[in-house]
Amino acid sequence: MATVKIVLRKNYRKKDGTFPIALRLTQYRKSKFLFTGEYILEKDWDETKGLAKKSCLNSSRLNNMLLKKVSEAHEMALEMEASEEKQSVSTLAKKILGEDKFDFFKVSEIFLANLLKRKKFDQHYNQEKRLKIFNTFLRRKKLSFIDLDVRLLRGFETFLLYERKVAPRTVINYLMLIRTIYNFARKEYQVDDRNYPFGKGKIQIKFPETEKIGLNVYEVQLLEMAQNLTLAQQNAVNTWLTSFYFAGIRVGDILKLKCSDFKDDRLYYRMGKNNKLVSLAVPDKAKRILNPYTSVKNYKSDLVFPYLKGINLRDEKQVAISVKTITRNLNRRLEIVAEKLGIEKRLSMHIARHSFGNISGDKIPIQMLQKLYRHSSITTTVNYQSNFMHKETDDALEKVINFD
Structure with a gap:
């Protein structure tokens, strides 16, 4: 027979420090967790009893609700046992849940918390912003999965394209996020998928072809010979050229380069995207740019470029947020430089990678x-x-x- 227990899911922690309370169903040594929609601080939770302590506000009401849920789950488990049909824990979970009782935004909070746990800070930052915009479109704080249908998503597409002026490729990113959270709910919480809005004849996610245009040799030479720039603009150009000279090294990795990463005329660094260790020869052009930055440093642990100075590099979340802000500022300065030099193509840090591809x-x-x-x-x-x-x-x- 299946066993039912109330537990605190410590895998998922909200920003306010609370954890979700769930029912753990165990059948044939396999477990499923059904979230109750309630959250509590760890200090207010009695692990042994599986109930809230008196220190928790409204503990009596919460405990009565939890005990009722356990009782209902036990009763359904007994009914299934009496049917003499072998039932999986997933089937039991669906039976207990009945119709969809989960809120999209509550599930999304757990999804975001999971990203933080996996230290996907950059992804968390982007997805949290997208969910806030989705919430703005809805003008309500709750959304059941039953109501998350094709019509609503078509309206959201229109809102993004024509009111917020979002690029079609970026609209796809929003839809992918919603689909990912929906699939997460289907898998983890047994959300009924009869109204699933994605797939053939519904919302189909297809990536539009993107135009990748890099600078040509002449345009890169304009940057190399640029004069009469402000200090901030020249630093932005030097950062861009450093990326280009090292085959389009990503901006997040450029900003974290240290003097100690350069040994025997080679650059050794670990890529932030996939943690790969990379070793590249330092071209003469790169040496001329880097020398003014590295020759005045007192310690080999000093950053080559000063943008992250004062930021605790061990705080990965803070670093990810800072990199986004710095990148925006660099891109603004590069746009000004492009206008000064007569470069009509869009100039940004990421274009350094495309430029290397274009010229190669x-x-x-x-x-x-x-x-x-x-x-x-x-x-x-x-x-x-x-x-x-x-x-x-x-x-x-x-x-x-x-x-x-």
Whole structure:
């Protein structure tokens, strides 16, 4: 027979320090957790009794509700046992839940807390902002999964595209987040999926092709020779060129570079995205840019660029937030520089990576590009580089139309 116990789910912690209270169903050594929708501080929870302590506000009401839920779950478990049909713990969970009783935003809070637990601070920052915008669109604090239908999501798409002027590719990111949370609820809480709004004939998530345009050689040379810039603008250009010279090293990694990362004319650093260790020769052009920054440092542990100075680098969440703010400021300065130099393409820190791809073209073997990009799969490199390699198609076009 299945056993039912009230437990505190310490895997998920809300910002206010409370943890969700759940029913743990165990059947044939397999367990499922059904969230009650109630939260409590750990100091107010009696682990042995599986109930709230008297120190918890409204503890009597909460405990009565929890005991009632346990009683109902036990009764349903007995009914299923009497049916003489072997039932899984998932089936029992669905029986107890009945119709969908979970709120989308309560589940999303647990989803976000899980990101923090896995130290996905950058992802947490982005997804939390998107959920707040979804909440703004709804103009209500609760949303049952039954009400989360195709019509509502179509309205949200329109809201993003025409009221907030969000790019179509970014709209996809919002829909992916909602789908991820819905699937999370289906798996973890046995949310009824009869009204699932995604799939064939419903909301289908298809990524539009993105235009990746990097700078050409002439435009990079304009940056290299730029004059009459403010100190802040010149620092932004130097940061961009450093990224470009090292095959498009990501801005988060550039900002965390230390003097000690350079040894014997090589750069050694660990990528923030996948924790890979990278070693690259330091080009002469990079040495000329980096020397003014590294020669005045007192300690090898000093940061090369000063942007994160004063930030506790061990506080990964604070670093992730700071990197976003710094990147926005760098991009604003780069836009001003581009206007001064007559560069009509959009100039940002990320474009350094695209510029390297654009200029490399088919000049070096794809396997070497894979190493420089630090891609795990060569397929990723081929797909990425296809945005910049046009020689074959250009030649083919010329052969067809050049019939004079």
